[in-house]
Amino acid sequence: MRERPVTFDLLNAYVDGELDAAQAAKVARAVADDPALAREIAALSRLRLAVADGIDAPAIALPKVAGPRRPMAAAAASIAFALFLGGAAFLSGIDRPTAGAGWLAEAWQAHLTWSAGQAAAPIALIRVRQAGNFANAYVPDLTASRLTLIHSEVRAMAGGGQALLAGYRGTRGCKVSLVVFPARGDLIEALRPFRRDGQEAYGWRVGHLDYLMLSDGMESRRFGLLAESVHAGSRRHAPFDAETRTALRESRDSSAPCSA
Amino acid sequence: MATRTRISNYLPRLFGYALSLAGDRHQAEDLVQDCALRALSARNVPEDEAAFRAWLFRILRNAFFDQLRRRRTRDAHAETEIEKNLPGAEFWQGDERFITALTVKLEMAKMPRPQREIIALIDMVGLSYAEAAALLDVPVGTIMSRISRARRVLLDAVGASNVHELPVARRRTKN
Numbered sequence: 001m002r003e004r005p006v007t008f009d010l011l012n013a014y015v016d017g018e019l020d021a022a023q024a025a026k027v028a029r030a031v032a033d034d035p036a037l038a039r040e041i042a043a044l045s046r047l048r049l050a051v052a053d054g055i056d057a058p059a060i061a062l063p064k065v066a067g068p069r070r071p072m073a074a075a076a077a078s079i080a081f082a083l084f085l086g087g088a089a090f091l092s093g094i095d096r097p098t099a100g101a102g103w104l105a106e107a108w109q110a111h112l113t114w115s116a117g118q119a120a121a122p123i124a125l126i127r128v129r130q131a132g133n134f135a136n137a138y139v140p141d142l143t144a145s146r147l148t149l150i151h152s153e154v155r156a157m158a159g160g161g162q163a164l165l166a167g168y169r170g171t172r173g174c175k176v177s178l179v180v181f182p183a184r185g186d187l188i189e190a191l192r193p194f195r196r197d198g199q200e201a202y203g204w205r206v207g208h209l210d211y212l213m214l215s216d217g218m219e220s221r222r223f224g225l226l227a228e229s230v231h232a233g234s235r236r237h238a239p240f241d242a243e244t245r246t247a248l249r250e251s252r253d254s255s256a257p258c259s260a
Numbered sequence: 261m262a263t264r265t266r267i268s269n270y271l272p273r274l275f276g277y278a279l280s281l282a283g284d285r286h287q288a289e290d291l292v293q294d295c296a297l298r299a300l301s302a303r304n305v306p307e308d309e310a311a312f313r314a315w316l317f318r319i320l321r322n323a324f325f326d327q328l329r330r331r332r333t334r335d336a337h338a339e340t341e342i343e344k345n346l347p348g349a350e351f352w353q354g355d356e357r358f359i360t361a362l363t364v365k366l367e368m369a370k371m372p373r374p375q376r377e378i379i380a381l382i383d384m385v386g387l388s389y390a391e392a393a394a395l396l397d398v399p400v401g402t403i404m405s406r407i408s409r410a411r412r413v414l415l416d417a418v419g420a421s422n423v424h425e426l427p428v429a430r431r432r433t434k435n
Binding site: 008009011012013016018043044046047048050051052053054055056057058060062063146148171172173253257 | 264267268271272273275276285286289290291292293294296297300327330359360361362363364365368379380382383384388389404405407408411412414415418
């Protein structure tokens with residue numbers, strides 16, 4: 001068997017333009033003398049083109065971000081937002097809750113504060129459920145909607161008492177908060193939407209606890225389905241069934257990235 | 261040029277590389293979004309285009325391994341597979357007419373991730389061996405042997421594939 005003048009590694013490097021002039025000349029001479037090598041060079045060249053031509057990328061919309069994070073940006077955003085709210089004047093749109101809706105402004109402030117921070121590692125649900133006096137709170141697994149639980153805290157509320165905040169983050173800029181606190185009498189068992197510009201919230205009551213879900217920039221259709229699913233799950237205090245998980249997954253896949 | 265525009269120029273190649281890592285289109289799309297989000301939020305963006313490209317693809321690769329760690333999926337064994345299951349023949353003996361974008365895409369999807377990745381980096385992204393070596397943190401010689409072996413596996417798979425594009429009939433023209 002005749003010894004091959006160049007190795008397959010060298011042929012690849014030749015096709016990729018990675019050889020120095022002397023090595024390239026050596027391979028070129030070998031290829032000129034050997035039709036089999038010439039066919040291999042042709043095959044490699046064709047393979048490279050076929051790989052490059054095989055990219056079948058979907059239309060991808062870049063997520064909107066405010067720009068590079070600066071120190072204190074998150075705090076400044078929260079303060080500005082809180083000043084803007086000016087109490088219950090924030091609550092407008094399709095539904096107006098009763099007076100004393102400072103809890104909604106507080107929830108928004110809490111949402112904006114954690115969501116402006118750096119991405120964090122996922123948190124186990126069990127840890128959140130064990131927080132403070134919220135052992136009975138319903139904190140769902142939202143991975144079906146590609147949302148990962150990355151933030152958890154128990155906050156003191158302005159009017160007294162505490163609230164459990166669970167923060168979820170998606171992979172396309174989406175951030176969702178679930179805030180649970182002792183019922184104040186403003187929310188009812190049915191789901192109530194609160195909307196303003198791109199900011200949406202849903203609230204409801206289950207037993208002695210009020211629930212609020214908040215998101216800024218998530219498509220209304222997707223967020224509505226998410227809130228309905230969490231609302232239904234909290235009433236049964238059970239994980240999502242397969243049908244709900246599928247619906248959430250499809251909703252997420254057909255939605256645009258979050259614009260906040 | 262704005263970072264946003266610069267990233268947009270790389271979107272198809274970012275997706276191709278993401279697909280080679282994830283092996284799933286939805287996950288690949290997520291990875292590109294995650295990568296873009298991180299890049300757009302960065303305070304220091306390389307001015308030089310080659311450095312920018314290497315930086316961008318490193319972000320995407322880091323995002324992939326972050327996701328992998330989050331899912332606690334062990335994929336490490338795949339790294340060693342690149343040295344195994346190699347065809348015995350030194351040279352490819354197939355018919356080059358079968359090497360088409362369709363057959364290559366189908367067969368590439370079946371390859372182990374490290375082999376898909378090296379082919380994507382060199383042939384889709386267009387990195388040099390030195391750039392790929394820096395990204396993967398391996399010597400240039402390792403890149404040279406990895407791309408060679410990965411292509412040999414792909415060529416053999418394409419040659420053995422029973423999926424081939426039909427030739428397009430030429431339209432007759434009246435004189």
